[in-house]
Amino acid sequence: MASGAAGDTIAAATEAGSAGDTVVLSPRDDVAVALRDIRAGETVSLPAGDGGELRTVHAQQDVPRGHKLALRPIEAGRHVHKFGYSIGVAKEEIPVGCWVHTHNLKTGLGAVLEYTYSPSSAQEAAGTPWPGGRTTFQGYVRENGEVGIRNEIWIINTVGCISKTCETLARLGSKQFEGRGIDGVYHFPHPFGCSQLGDDLTATQKLLAALVRHGNAAGVLVVGLGCENNQIESFRQVIGDYSPDRVRFMKSQEVEDELEEGLSLIGELVDYAERFSRQEVPLSKLRIGLKCGGSDGFSGITANPLVGRAADAITSAGGTALLTEVPEMFGAETILMDRAADEGVFHDIVELINGFKSYFIRHGHEIYENPSPGNKDGGITTLEEKSLGCTQKGGHATVTDVLLYGEPSRKPGLNLVQAPGNDLVSVTALSAAGAHVVLFTTGRGTPFGGPVPTVKIATNSQLAAHKKNWIDFDAGRLIEGMSMEALRDELLELIAGIASGERQTHNERNGFREIAIFKDGVML
Incomplete structure (x- = not known):
């Protein structure tokens, strides 16, 4: 299909x-x-x-x-x-x-399965042009060539116990540097970085380092405590190459007044951020994340296929669409496997799917426990039903790459990202993979937002009318007679407006920005 x-x-x-x-x-x-x-x-x-x-x-x-x-x-x-x-x-x-x-x-699904490489003879390029012949948006080009759609200062804490200090710094910095050519100072609290071992610590470091590198952040202040497992010295190595003008570090135990020192460093980052201004950027540089949360019986009928059409337009322009929620591919995975760019990508998809099933088995949980109570309330009965709706967000595009958790996207086209279905965890993973904006379809509604603009797309018009302060776009109009082409063009114009700084999402206006980090190991 x-x-x-x-x-x-x-x-x-x-x-x-x-x-x-x-x-x-x-x-x-x-x-x-x-x-x-x-x-x-x-x-x-x-x-x-x-x-x-x-x-x-x-x-x-x-x-x-x-x-x-x-x-x-x-x-x-x-x-x-x-x-x-x-x-x-x-x-x-x-x-x-x-x-x-x-x-x-x-459900009629089985456990870990074997798959055979059989590229679809019907595989096609997305081939859906952007309406009006648009080929660019207004973005920020960083010194390393990365692109952003916001000019923000981000505060990244290496460890959970310094979160409140970072929260205070973000609040004070936003007030002190308002009107200085930046789009705000933001912090994304998390509880990890201390007492973590092995793969868990590695996952935390990879995820946070990916956020440090994100193009929406003109400047980044990394704040540590000093005694945590995720030491600033080791974290620097995970970040890789960075400009010292763009990324500053503060170890709180080593300074007399961390708020005074932190605000001074933020001021230097603001000075650096003011060097950047919006300029014409090709659509091929745009990366969108694709996510559904609180699905209902209309998700696979309205919002998800609509988002698939938008993803087609972006990938056909040379851009990147990032699809995650691996457990919500179960039952529809062969549709994605048949669209693999080559046999290597096919085997990467097989490993992605069976690896996540093994994760469930390793923890003694039922692979097909999904859908959630809210999904069932909305009309979704089995995981394969949910997956067949969920994967429609990927449109028609060829799957060009599979990204492990915390890895950045490298190839244009449709990328699959390793992450669970949990809303906060998966949107954070999409952001870490480089998504400038996330298209979030929902039949139940949610106020949350990730570290990047998170566009809430209602599957039904009742939700859009009921939660106007949450919902950014009403895909339910498809049921009421509006054509797919007209809605697609309207959604693409919204995306272009957000990318160019002409529009804000509700999560941005409400100040709702959160992250959640995937955890799968022992904590001391």
Whole structure:
């Protein structure tokens, strides 16, 4: 299934006048998605078939909005299809018109699997031009050639116990240097860096070092305590080459007044940051992160395929799209494997998928415990159903690279990033991989934001109307008759405006910027 196909289907269904009740996403499907609450006893309209005939189903049970209604009798043990793919196995016989959910549908996925390299003959370039022929945005070009869309000062703490000092420095610095040619002074607290060993310490250092290198930060103050495992001396080595004008360090135990010293160093970084101004930058330099959180039954129908169209436009312009949430690829991973640029990338994807499954097994947890309670509430029943919707955010593009946790992106195109589905952890990983902005689709809503602008895209218009101070874009309009092309162009203009500094996201306006670091080991 090509990403965007679900969005095309619902747009066609809307034009046919059948979107008031349900939508069917593929001729192979055994279920329809309810576009409103359906009550037992109702006669429900379905999208017209190939012959254009009106079809109806008599609802046997209540079916909540976003949930699934059986279109045909389904035998116990048979695979149930949505998006044209299996989303699980019927636990019992399901008559026509019945609600299909966790009570009668279970995952059909297996454990660690073997895969065969078979590049798709239908593999295609994204080939979706940016509307209006746009080829550039207004960004900041750093001395090392890296690009940013904000001119900020970032404070990175090497250890959790210095977080409050850094928080105070950010607050005082923002006030003291307001109007000085920067977009603000920001700190991203975390609890790690002390008492960590081995791979855990390495992961913390890689993640923080990647943030130090991020182009949205014109200058960075690294603040340590002095006795932590993540010593500033060793952390410098992980950062690699850096300009001493851009990155400053302070070990709090060694200075008399860390606030006075910290503000002095921030002042020097502000002086450096004022050297930069926005200039025309090719779209090929833009990196976007792709993430869904609090999904519902419309995520794979509206917002995710819409984001896939935006990702196609960016990758076709030579830019980079970063897709993560590895456990939410389970069940749809072969779609990505078939789009691998070569056999080496294919094997990297296999290792990414099976490595994450082994992580679950190593900790004695069920691989397919996902979806979350909120997902199920919104109509998602199994992990494969969630994954088939989730992977649509990657559009049609070829998978050019697979990045380990904390690694920066190196190749344009669609990159897969090693990280779990957790919202904060995965958005932080996308930022560390170099995402200038994250497109975050949601059917449930959330106020949080990562260290980079985090665009909240509602899957349904009710959420967008209810949470106007959270949501930046309403993809639910696709259900209401707006075309995919018009919405895609509007979303791309929003992205261009954010990248060029003409627009802010709600998380920026609200001051909501957070990080979370992946942990998988012993703590002393």
